[in-house]
Amino acid sequence: MNETKKVHKKCKRYAARLQSSKGVICCDKPGINIILCNVGQATGLLKDDIVNLLNTLPSVKLKKFIAEKGESYSYLVFDSEACALTFYQNYNGKKCFKDDTYLYMCFVENVPNTEIICPYKDPEGLCIIEEFISKQEEQKLIEVFDWENEKPNLKNRQVRHFGYEFRYGSNDVDLDAPLPNKIPKECNIFWTRLKKYDINLEPPDQLTVNKYIPGQGIPLHVDRHSPFGSTILSVSLGSSEYDWQHGIQPRTWDPIIDHRTLEDGQRVKVVTSETINREMRLSLTFRWTRRGNCDCIYKTLCDTADTMSTNDLDDIVASNLEELHVHQVYEQISRHFSSTRHQAWPQVVGFVRDTPPGAVLLDLGAGNGKNILKRTDILQIAGERSSGLLNECKSYIDEVSAADCVRLDLLYAGIRDGSADVIICIAVIHHFSSQSRRIQAVATIARLLRSGGRALITVWAKDQTKSNYLCKKKENVLHNNSTVEVAGINLPVHENRTQFQHKDLLVPWKLRGVKEDKLADKPESTLLRFYHVFEEGELEQLCVSSDLIVEKSFYDEGNWCVVCKKP
């Protein structure tokens, strides 16, 4: 078989594979679009590699290069069919790159439109001044601030502080401990020059310098703002081709942002498929520290008091958050979770054992049913939302003569009012993400209890110092302060087996050890569960707000527990 036939056969095979796995339709008829079947963003193809090939063919003009994220193919759109054909004839089946890769290509009718039009206006109050400093000034500032690359001291970026340290552990500023290194005098050009733009600012007293080398970034986030005044001054040095979206993708390139006018005259930004290589970037963030409480209007995002941060969550936001980080997680981990939960807690066993014969007991949020005792003289109904856990529960209680399962949601439990003599609700209410939903959960318990009926409620305590949960070895572990943005709120991710730093947080669950579970041992097998951890007295307050009488409250192995009675 001669070389041309070999190449042709190879291309056919690629075309078939692309069609079946990606739905890409290749055609034999030459056109202006070409798909490079075996090179793309995922294989490390750079636009420069293509530019190098084109340099040898001066007559060939390229209109567009499209390399979609994570794909091992890419597209070229040429000015004309003749250009495309010339490129095809010169390079198809040839060694084209430094690493001796053969390049295989096909013609395609269509290329994906990877341009994204951003219809959003800039945030209110944002003022962008481009080319605010000259190239020489920029270079000088880089010399002042740049430092030798070091291991990122934060996840994926390097940071330094001047004036005051912003403490990532507690997310605040210690106003009583100013840093010896003040904001360098080279920065004075900023506030003096701003006066020309009619912006009069006192010199700031706190500066954070973030250094990003290509490939580093910062996740989407909402800045901690309560320790500071309402103005932020931000200066970008070096490579800075990025949009105002508050996060930076950890990659080595950025899309080029084009400003265009739509047909209706609206000015928009367009994220094009063109890219530019990223260089080192220094970001200077100047802030003014504040004393006293924050008086901002951003109720759901404000961080003034941790206890307030999610108390006022909108119900739809809270419900979405729970769907993602409670319900879906329990469905995925149900088998593994169940395999780690064999024994009921002694406190719970004692409470259920003391239930008098003939009683109706509801276990709300029953999980795999481990708290259901093998008693024939009481009715035990296990209510649970997760179908995975309910299946475990159903088989577990099969041997218990007077026990049954119902799939329900604690907030809208389809059970008649006053039907329970006893309710247990173990490690459930801490999964509700807003105060109003936690109140509603306890109100459901009050509604379902008959007059004189009792409930045992337990939740995770913020204070874990008197439990076995804390790992001695981790006492001095630096908190990585990673956060995840969910439904518009930024939630800290907890470091397992350490003291809780926040009241509302995500707790990782590492799936492992369950062979049948396809998720096990894969990188995505760490799942995040939402928790609102309770302060002392908080659970009692919820009970009182539902007119329940708190008979007993205690701390047990990292949990706050109450026994309450409906009057």
Added chain:
Amino acid sequence: MKLITHNMLTSKCLKGVITGYPLAITATVVKVSEVEYNPEFISRIIPKLDWEVLWKAADSIGHNEGLPQTIDPKFEDNEEFLRKAHKVLLEVEVEEGYLTCPESGRQFPITKGIPNMLLTEAEVQ
């Protein structure tokens, strides 16, 4: 789903529904399995139930087992009655089928013996 459980289920959390009780049962698979008999438990639990609802539910799925429609005041001493009640309350189980809200007609599926009372955000009050 045992019939004792059905006696407590309601669809009143649905928007616009006032009592949502009792839910009608449509059973496609019914299982009867023997479980331990505890006469003391049966005697104590019966006064907590809505007997009429229980009887109609049992009758609707063909398992009234000859139980009376109303309870005899001295039922605790009636061994034959207690045994029948035990069977209807704990041994008869709806494995597959659905429950229907008497006011809105909303159906709640019963799968592998578990009634699914979950509601969507849009359905609740």
